[in-house]
Amino acid sequence: MLEKIFQDDAWEPVDRFSIHVRDEPVSAFLSRQIHIATEHGGTLNPFDLEEYIHHQGFAALRKCLESYTPAQIIDQIAESGLRGRGGAGFHSATKWRKVRESPGEIKYVICNGDEGDPGAFMDRMLLESFPFRVIEGMIIAAYAVGASEAIFYVRAEYPLALKVLRRALALCEGNGYIGGNILGSDYSIHFHIAEGAGAFVSGEETALLASVEGKRSIPRIRPPYPAEKGLWDQPTLINNVETYSLVPWILREGAESFAALGTATSKGTKVFALAGKVKRGGLIEVPMGITIREVVNEIGGGVADGRQFKAVQVGGPSGGCVPAALADTPIDFEALQSIGAIMGSGGLVVLDDTDCMVDISRYFLQFTQNESCGKCTLCRIGSKRMLEIVTRLCEGKGRPQDIGILEELSAGMKAASFCGLGKTAPNPVLTSLRYFREEYLAHVEGRCPAGKCKALIRYRIEDHCIGCTICAQHCPVGAIHSIPYQLHTIDDSLCVRCDMCRSACPEKAVKVV
Numbered sequence: 323m324l325e326k327i328f329q330d331d332a333w334e335p336v337d338r339f340s341i342h343v344r345d346e347p348v349s350a351f352l353s354r355q356i357h358i359a360t361e362h363g364g365t366l367n368p369f370d371l372e373e374y375i376h377h378q379g380f381a382a383l384r385k386c387l388e389s390y391t392p393a394q395i396i397d398q399i400a401e402s403g404l405r406g407r408g409g410a411g412f413h414s415a416t417k418w419r420k421v422r423e424s425p426g427e428i429k430y431v432i433c434n435g436d437e438g439d440p441g442a443f444m445d446r447m448l449l450e451s452f453p454f455r456v457i458e459g460m461i462i463a464a465y466a467v468g469a470s471e472a473i474f475y476v477r478a479e480y481p482l483a484l485k486v487l488r489r490a491l492a493l494c495e496g497n498g499y500i501g502g503n504i505l506g507s508d509y510s511i512h513f514h515i516a517e518g519a520g521a522f523v524s525g526e527e528t529a530l531l532a533s534v535e536g537k538r539s540i541p542r543i544r545p546p547y548p549a550e551k552g553l554w555d556q557p558t559l560i561n562n563v564e565t566y567s568l569v570p571w572i573l574r575e576g577a578e579s580f581a582a583l584g585t586a587t588s589k590g591t592k593v594f595a596l597a598g599k600v601k602r603g604g605l606i607e608v609p610m611g612i613t614i615r616e617v618v619n620e621i622g623g624g625v626a627d628g629r630q631f632k633a634v635q636v637g638g639p640s641g642g643c644v645p646a647a648l649a650d651t652p653i654d655f656e657a658l659q660s661i662g663a664i665m666g667s668g669g670l671v672v673l674d675d676t677d678c679m680v681d682i683s684r685y686f687l688q689f690t691q692n693e694s695c696g697k698c699t700l701c702r703i704g705s706k707r708m709l710e711i712v713t714r715l716c717e718g719k720g721r722p723q724d725i726g727i728l729e730e731l732s733a734g735m736k737a738a739s740f741c742g743l744g745k746t747a748p749n750p751v752l753t754s755l756r757y758f759r760e761e762y763l764a765h766v767e768g769r770c771p772a773g774k775c776k777a778l779i780r781y782r783i784e785d786h787c788i789g790c791t792i793c794a795q796h797c798p799v800g801a802i803h804s805i806p807y808q809l810h811t812i813d814d815s816l817c818v819r820c821d822m823c824r825s826a827c828p829e830k831a832v833k834v835v
Contacts, residue, residue, distance in 0.1 A: 347601075347602060347623060350602075350620060350621065350623065351602050351604070351606075351621055351622075351623075354608060354612065354616065354617075354620055354621050355606055355607050355608055355621070356583065356591050356607060356608065356609050357591075357607050358568055358571045358580075358590065358591050358607065359448060359452075359455075359564050359567040359568050359571075359591065359593050359607055360447075360448070360451075360452070360593065360605070360607045361377075361452075361455075361571065362377050363451065366451070366452065368450060368451055368452065368453055368454075368486050368490065369486070369489055369490070369493075371454060371490075371493045371494070371497060374454040374455070378574060379454055379455070379458065379570075380454075380458055380499060380505075380570075381570075381574050382458065382462060382569070382570040382571070382572075382573035382574040383458050383461055383462055383499070383505070383570070384505060385573060385574065386462050386465060386466075386573055387465065387504075387505055387507045387509060388507075390573075392422060392465060392466045392467070392468065393422075395462065395465070395466040395573065396415050396418045396419050396422065396466050396467075397415075398572065398573060398577045399414050399415040399418060399466075399569070399572065399577070400413075400415030400416075400419075401577035401578065401581065402572045402577035402578075402580040402581050402589060402590070403580070403581045403584075403587075403588075403589030403590070404565070404568060404569075404572060404580065404589065404590060405588065405589070405655065406561055406562065406565050407562055407564035407565045407568070407592065407593070407667070407668070408434060408525070408561070408562035408564075408565065408667055409637065409640065409664065409665060409666045409667050409742075410742070411588070411655040411665060414561065414565060417549055417559060417561075418463065418466055418467050418559060420547070420549040420550065421467040421468075421469070421549045421557045421558070421559045422466065422467045422468055424549060424550050424557035425557075426556050426557045428470070428471070428554075428556045429467060429468050429469035429470070429471075429556055429557045429558065429559075430469055430471050430472070430473060430552065430553045430554075430556060430557075430558040430559070431460055431463050431464040431467065431469045431471070431472045431473070431558070431559045432472070432473045432474075432475055432530070432531075432534070432552075432553065432558060432559065432560045432561075433456065433460055433472070433473070433474045433475065433476075433561065433562070433563060433566055434475055434525065434527070434530060434560055434561065434562045434563070435449060435474060435475055435476035435477065435480070435483070435518075435562070435563050436475055436476070436477050436518045436524045436525045436530060437477065437480075437525070437563075437667060438477070438520070438521075438522035438524070438525055438693070439522075439637075439638030439639060439640075439666065439667055439669045440638065440639065440669075440686075440689060441595060441597045441598075441638070441669050441671055442595050442638055442667055442668060442669040443595050443605065444563075444564060444593045444594070444595055444605065444667060444668045445562065445563035445564065445667070446480050446483055447605050448563050448564060448567050448593070449476065449480070449483035449486060449487060449563055450480075450482050450483045450486050452567060453486050453487050453489075453490035453491075454490055454494070455567050455570055456563055456566050456567050457490060457491065457494055457499075457500075457513070458499075458569075458570045459565075459566030459567055459568070459569035459570050460472050460513075460566050461499070461500070461504070461511055462569050462570065462573060463559060463561065463566060463569060464511050464559075465509055465511070467557075467559050469511070469559065470510055470511055470512065471511070471512055471514070472511055472512070472513045472514070473513070473514045473515070473516055473534060473553075474487055474513065474514070474515045474516070475516045475518055475524075475530055475533070475534060476515065476516075476517060476518065477517070477518040477519075477520050477524075478517040478518060478519065478520060479520050484515065484517065487515060488515065491513050491515075494513075495513075500512065500513055516533070516534045518530075518533055518539075519533070519539075521533075521539045521693065521695070522639075522689070522690075522693035522743065523539050523540075523541065523693055523694070523695045523741070523743050524539040525667075526541050526741045526742055526743060527548050527560050528541045528542045528544060528548065528741070529541045529695065529741065530560065531548060531552055531553050531558065531560075534553060535553065535554065538695075539695065540695045540697050541695070541697070541740050541741035541743075543740070548560055562667065564592075564593050564667075564668070568580070568590060568591075583609045583610065584609055584610030584611050584654065585610055585611040585652060585654045585657075587654060587655065587656055588610040588611065588654030588655050588656070589610065590609070590610060591607050591608060591609050591610065592607070592608060592610055592653065592665070592668060593605065593606070593607045593668055594606050594607075594608065594617070594668045594669070594670045595668060595669050595670065596617065596621065596622050596670050596672070597669070597670065597671050597672070598634075598635070598670075598671040598672035598673060599625050599626065599629065599672050599673060599674040599676075599677070600618060600622035600623065600624070600625060600672040601622060601623035601624060601625070601626065602621065602622050602623040603622065606621055608621070608653070610652075610653060610654050611652045611653065611654055612652065612653055613649065613650050613651060613652055613653065614634055614636075614644060614648075614649045614650070614651055614653060614670075615649035615650055617653070617670065618631060618634065618649065618672055619631075622672065625672065625674045626674070629674040629675055629676065630646075630674060630675040631646045631649070631672070631674060632645070632646055632673045632674050632675050632677060633645045633646060633673045633677075633679070633757070633758075634649070634670055634671065634672055634673065635669070635670075635671040635673065635682065635686075635750070636658060636663045636664070636665070636666065636669070636670060637658070637663055637664045637665055637666025637667075637669060637749075638666045638667065638669040638686075639686045639689050639690045639693075639746075639747065639750070640664060640666055640690075640742065640743070640746035640747065640749060641663050641664050641665075641666045641669065641746075641749055641750070642658075642661070642662045642663030642664065642749045642750060642752070642753030643663075643673075643679060643682065643683075643750060643753045643754045643757065643758070644658075644661060644663050644753070644757075645757040645758070647757075648661055648757075653665075661753075662749065662752060662753040662756060663749070663753060664746065664749065675772065676772055676773070676774065677772055677774065678716075678761065678770055678771075678772040678773075678774035678775055679754040679758040679761045679762075679772075680712060680715050680716055680754070680761055680762055680765050680770075680775070681716055681770075681772075681774050681775055682750065682754065683712055683750045683751045683754050684709065684712040684713055684716055686750040687705060687708055687709045687712055687747070687750065687751065688709055690705055690743060690747040691705040691706055691708075691709045691747075693743065694743065694744065694747075695743075697740055698738070698739050698740040698741075698744050700734050700735050700738045700739055700744065701735060701739045701740065701743065701744030701747065704731045704734055704735045704739075704744075705735065705744070705747055707727075707731055708728060708731050708732070708735075708748065708751060711724045711727060711728055712728070712751065715762065715765040715766065716765065716770075716775045716777065716778075717775070717777045718765075718768050718775070718777040718778045720765050720766040720768075721766065722766055724766065725755065725759075725762050725763070725766070728751055728755065729752070729755065731748070732748035732751055732752050735747060735748050736748055765778065773834040776818075776819035779819060779834050779835065780812075780814050780817065780819075780834075780835055781812050781814075781817055781819070781823060781824065781832055781833070781834060781835070782812065782832070782833050782835050783802075783809065783810050783811060783812060783823075783831055783832055783833075784831045784832075784833055785809065785831075786829060786831050787809050787810055787827075787829065787831040788807070788829055788831075789804070789805065789806055789807040789808045789809065789810065790806075790828065790829075791804045791806055791810070792826050792827065792828060793810060793822075793823035793824075793826055793827050793832060794810060794823075795826075796822040796823060796825075796826040797820075797822060797823055798818070798820060798822065799816050799817070799818055800816065801813045801814075801816035801817040801818070802823060
């Protein structure tokens with residue numbers, strides 16, 4: 323039989339068998355990712371220093387201490403094109419060089435771990451899973467800028483991250499990676515941990531410095547910048563967790579390898595927290611330049627069956643709403659800014675056709691208004707007035723002039739607010755007004771197209787109701803008049819719009835109108 327097969331001229335031998343070693347959803351989630359900050363994710367024990375060293379941990383630090391001058395390290399960072407992953411996207415080498423050149427016998431390096439965006443968990447994961455990598459990146463940065471003191475600033479709401487960091491720092495110090503004359507060199511560095519009280523504004527550099535100094539987290543005027551006059555008036559380098567976690571890979575694998583990833587102006591990879599109305603959420607690390615659509619549909623698996631992809635909220639409370647029509651926009655700093663959004667620290671919240679853009683704006687405005695330090699009049703009062711207007715729209719009490727007032731207040735806040743919180747707080751409103759203006763106009767008319775705003779909707783039972791009484795059994799306020807096997811009715815004056823009846827109806831006879 324085999325002889326006959328091999329003699330058949332039509333038969334061609336198989337060069338390679340295709341074997342699916344992962345389930346298709348898992349493969350789709352992982353195949354587009356490139357792991358640098360999250361290298362060896364799922365295999366490294368965060369408490370095992372030897373395991374980290376086995377995976378080339380601290381190889382970059384040794385290379386820097388033995389082969390590079392501080393100036394050459396900064397040149398490598400410049401060649402890699404690394405930009406800060408905390409939101410602004412400032413060129414890291416420029417900041418490092420400024421700290422290096424600033425006069426002062428004492429200099430500090432600070433890791434900004436005050437991650438306050440709703441739905442964001444990138445920094446927390448990196449601190450909890452890869453503490454040695456972040457520590458190594460900070461040591462390299464400190465050596466490059468001439469600092470001998472390093473500080474982790476982490477919000478107290480991250481107890482596991484703080485526990486992991488304290489143990490990792492103790493292991494590093496006990497093995498000669500922290501302290502005096504590390505790894506036999508003449509360089510010494512000491513680490514400290516400062517716990518933040520959880521104020522969102524503490525993520526702003528100057529407010530963070532005030533917090534570390536034991537003061538209230540209130541931003542100050544810049545210049546002078548922290549690179550010139552930072553902690554205790556000394557030159558200070560501040561980068562976020564993800565930025566430091568990329569540094570060891572760059573110095574170990576070469577700046578050109580990092581620069582080969584991404585776009586012309588945004589190099590390397592970016593870690594995102596993919597959340598919202600998407601089938602496969604979670605922490606992802608993707609190359610810069612990947613499109614929003616690729617992230618949502620290929621990595622995230624798209625929205626739920628029967629629903630329509632509507633928008634993505636990029637960059638958290640300081641970011642913007644990008645509509646599905648612009649989903650082919652590449653994820654890089656300039657491309658997102660060109661459509662009114664920002665990269666932010668890395669939040670990606672997917673929205674579908676059941677989400678109301680006015681309500682989304684209200685949610686983020688409520689957050690930023692609560693988190694405002696209150697120093698700027700425009701931020702303190704402007705955000706409150708904006709929130710009042712958007713809330714009024716959601717309650718069906720909007721007026722035609724409200725939209726113009728929202729735009730006027732947004733422009734004032736962006737122009738005159740003291741820090742980045744106030745300047746970017748209007749972004750969700752401005753982008754949703756820009757791309758979903760018809761929803762705002764509908765709210766002025768007393769309609770919520772998405773059926774989300776309770777004051778603007780009511781529930782109705784359609785004629786194909788079978789009279790099973792299930793909806794009435796689930797109604798918490800007795801608003802449904804039901805007789806078995808007869809068409810039920812809803813008393814709108816009693817209905818609290820809890821949606822229990824619609825969810826419970828087996829015939830899908832309850833509709834939102």
